[in-house]
Amino acid sequence: MAEQDWKTSKRTFAAVSLPTLFWLIAFFLIPMFIVWQYSLGEKVGETGFDFSGTLDNYKRATEWLYLTIFGKSFAVAALVTLICLIVGFPVAMAITFASEKWRPWLLLGIMLPFWTNLLIRTYALMMLLGTQGFANKGLGALWEGTSWLKTLVGLQPLPTWEPVQLLFNNFAVVFGLVYVHLPFMVLPLYAALDRLDRSLIEASLDLGAGHFRTIMRIVVPLAAPGIIAGVMITLIPALGAYLTPDLMGGTDSQMIANVIERQFKKANDWPFGAALSFLLIYAMFILIAIQSMRKKVPEVR
Amino acid sequence: MTEPAKPIIQIQNVSKRFGKVTAVDNVSLDINAGEFFVLLGPSGCGKTTLLRMIAGFELPTEGRILIDGQDMAGIPPNKRPVNMVFQSYAVFPHMSVADNVAYGLKIAGVKGGEIKDRVAEALELVKLGGFGERMPDQMSGGQRQRVALARSLVMRPKVLLLDEPLSALDAKLRAQMQFELSELQEKVGITFVTVTHDQDEALSMACRIGVINKGEVAQLATPSDLYEYPANRFVADFVGSVNIFEGKLTLDEPDKAAVDCPGVGKIYLNHGVTGPHGADVWIALRPEKIYLHVPGEGKAVKAAAQDAPDGYNFARGKIKGMSYLGDITLFEIELDGGARIRVSRPNLSRHDQEDFTWDDRVSMHWRADSPVVLLG
Secondary structure, rough: OOOOOOOOHHHHHHHHHHHHHHHHHHHHHHHHHHHHHHHHEEEEOEEEEEEEOOOOOHHHOOOOHHHHHHHHHHHHHEEEEEEEHHHHHHHHHHHHOOOOHHHHHHHHHHHHHHHHHHHHHHHHHHHOOOOOOOOHHHHHHHHHHHHHHHHHHHOOOOOOOOOOOOOHHHHHHHHHHHHHHHHHHHHHHHHHHHHOOOHHHHHHHOOOOHHHHHHHHHHHHHHHHHHHHHHHHHHHHHHHHOOHHHOOOOOOOOOHHHHHHHHHHOOHHHHHHHHHHHHHHHHHHHHHHHHHHHOOOOOOO | OOOOOOEEEEEEEEEEEOOEEEEEEEEEEEEEOOOEEEEEEEOOOOOOHHHHHOOOOOOOOOEEEOOOEEOOEEEEEEEEOOEEEEOOOOOOOOOOHHHHHHHHHHHHHOOOOHHHHHHHHHHHHOOOOOOOOOOOHOOOOHHHHHHHHHHOOOOOOOOOEEEOOOOOOHHHHHHHHHHHHHHHHHHHHHHEEEEEEHHHHHHHHHHHHHEEEEEEEEEEEOOOHHOOOOOOOOHHHHOOEEEEOOOEEEEEEOOOEEEEEEEOOEEEEOOOOOOOOOOOOOOOOHHEEEEEOOOHHHHHHHHHHOOOOOOOOEHHHHHHHEOOOOOOOEEEEOOOOOOOOEEEEEOOOOOOHHOOOOEEEEEEEEEEOOOOOEOO
């Protein structure tokens, strides 16, 4: 039977795609268009709005103050993505090469956090990192122990333990975002590594390469599509992260999504918030365009 | 080979178990330097596991493997003096042909100029001269296999391991590659160890064949010995096509033997078989070693051969099925005794296939040196 495509069976194609198309238009494109209109209009009074086609909102959004926040958001998102990649790659490798019996459980372990609400996971993490949290208590116990050991051998004890500030700073934001986004990185990496023909790895070993060289020269290049997918799928939501910096960040660690939120909720300046939103969307469009233009890596068979 | 051949690979009492499954069961065999050795067996018989243990991708549960006199225990694949051509070829898809072939040399620290020369030489050897800049996805399956061959041969290994090298090629190309592989092996003088489930492939390429069944060596012999003197029913049945009948040994002297096969008749051999008198044995008789006659003619032809007493090595029956294969015609005959026998007949002239047809009565005989007595 010939492969069915939309040209030969237009009706079937229409029947299956219409509901999706309707959904996309009604609940995605139209609202987006409304927000886009806001970004080109101005506020009238407290609640009114006038579509005037002005670019003032964009002018304000590209002021230095906001550009630095954009820049910082990009930097944080990039750092988060990089850490996710460095941590996630070995994890994905481990799952790929685990025995048949263990693999589903390891994958479940990666996906388990999705079963819990993000807000609850974030609060749990905050309990862990707080000044009275488990991390600090653990460190404190170690510190006390060392101090006690030193007195035991007749040395001066350590000064009293000062809890480390692990929360409400940039470190906490990056830590929290890595925690939230790691599964997004691991899953596409795992998908790419799982498709990799094992005999390619064996061939590399057979030709005299060690494990590290085999990973760098064979596994990483052939997993490139998965790596890029993982990077995009981590970078984009990390860039728009709102809850984690809001809850775990300090006063100086707000990201662009927090600024946007404030325009809509506190400052009541919808046109300006819309302009900021669309700047972020444009930036993401550019990222995705770059990704789709890159040279295609030969498909791994 | 006149002087005793030197073993390059010694497999000593090697067993491999995966959990409760025994893939390789106490195998001992020597592979000689410079020979084309084939491990032949049905899928799942453990032959690939054996090959992978030589390469170092699997470790023996028991026993040891020596390559060139050196025990391979604890030596990882990348440190062994063997290279492997994988069933899927495993050509690196993101590297050009030349980079694929140069991969191992670069790791070995060979100088740039020498790499270039040796890569060109290796590609020339597998008839891919000038293909160096191509990417693997621009090449056919047969060409990719040549790349894999060149990539291994360029390392000048002591032994080249080939895992089902021809299974992914179409019939015509396979026949050509069988020939080319033997030629290549003679040219480079490296020991080849090939795994295959295809008996034609094994018979045409090998110096010696190890037939593997259920993890054990069923027989170790040259191709012609394997075919003409199978050691047991498994080998007789697996290598080539064969009629196997159960019978009782009635006569066993140094220069003659006789077996009584119910349903077939009395079978006479012009050599002894050293089996206990009256023992239950099996007779293997190849279809192409049976002469087919129209009734009335057979007796005279057989009598003229004078190699068996009257009443032996002769049967009558009725053609129950036939298939014309071009070069030969295959007959399925129901003997008067009740047994079914397969006979192949060469079509020496264009009209030979018209001599016999369905339901024809026929007689047949075979020479006294054709049947093989199998004890197991």
